[in-house]
Amino acid sequence: MQTIILAGGRGIRLDPFSRILPKPLFPIGDKPIAEILVEQLKLAGVQEIIMCLGYLADLMKLYFQDGSYYDLTIRYSLETTPLGTAGPLRLVDNLEDNFLVVNGDELTTLDFRRLYDHHLATKADMTVAVHKKSVSSSFGVLETKDGQIISYSEKPSMDYWASMGIYVVNKRILPLIPENQRFDMPDLVQRLLLEQAKVVSYESQDLWFDIGTMADLEKAKEQFDTVRFL
Numbered sequence: 330m331q332t333i334i335l336a337g338g339r340g341i342r343l344d345p346f347s348r349i350l351p352k353p354l355f356p357i358g359d360k361p362i363a364e365i366l367v368e369q370l371k372l373a374g375v376q377e378i379i380m381c382l383g384y385l386a387d388l389m390k391l392y393f394q395d396g397s398y399y400d401l402t403i404r405y406s407l408e409t410t411p412l413g414t415a416g417p418l419r420l421v422d423n424l425e426d427n428f429l430v431v432n433g434d435e436l437t438t439l440d441f442r443r444l445y446d447h448h449l450a451t452k453a454d455m456t457v458a459v460h461k462k463s464v465s466s467s468f469g470v471l472e473t474k475d476g477q478i479i480s481y482s483e484k485p486s487m488d489y490w491a492s493m494g495i496y497v498v499n500k501r502i503l504p505l506i507p508e509n510q511r512f513d514m515p516d517l518v519q520r521l522l523l524e525q526a527k528v529v530s531y532e533s534q535d536l537w538f539d540i541g542t543m544a545d546l547e548k549a550k551e552q553f554d555t556v557r558f559l
Contacts, residue, residue, distance in 0.1 A: 333429065
């Protein structure tokens with residue numbers, strides 16, 4: 330099993346700390362986020378990881394080297410200009426027919442093997458791991474028709490499925506990604522839907538943190554003390 334880790338972003342919301350350290354190397358407990366991810370992928374049966382790098386790429390390469398420490402293969406794909414979250418996939422060679430794609434700042438208890446097997450079982454072009462979230466309104470919400478109020482809810486909450494930034498991709502869809510220009514995963518999903526490709530979801534209620542801000546990082550650190558991610 331093969332995995333692409335997207336780790337080329339600037340991490341602007343974690344400035345100024347991200348000026349000297351790429352976000353995937355931010356520590357959770359005694360390990361960087363990306364190292365926890367690499368070890369999880371190894372346990373799931375991944376034999377090869379391709380890290381797509383850009384910003385502070387040399388630090389990532391220095392830390393993980395060839396992957397032999399983790400008893401797997403790690404190689405690198407470098408972008409010279411930011412290509413978003415889907416654009417870097419066009420730069421990677423020697424891909425298997427189906428492969429995982431994971432953001433390098435993910436911290437989750439998701440079972441990557443079960444996700445991959447679900448993708449194969451459904452024969453999907455792309456599988457998106459999704460997590461149920463809830464958002465609450467700060468206001469009363471009214472429904473109107475022809476100028477008349479027909480319902481009123483005081484500060485209702487709404488459930489929705491959020492993308493976890495974790496995917497399984499069949500390489501036959503890669504030609505839909507433009508070469509040498511920024512293109513994000515939401516753009517790819519939209520294009521696949523226009524092409525009537527098979528895009529399926531994998532619903533997860535596993536613990537999941539998208540480390541985008543310092544507040545997210547602190548919450549993840551608190552959970553790390555009580556939950557085993559490996």
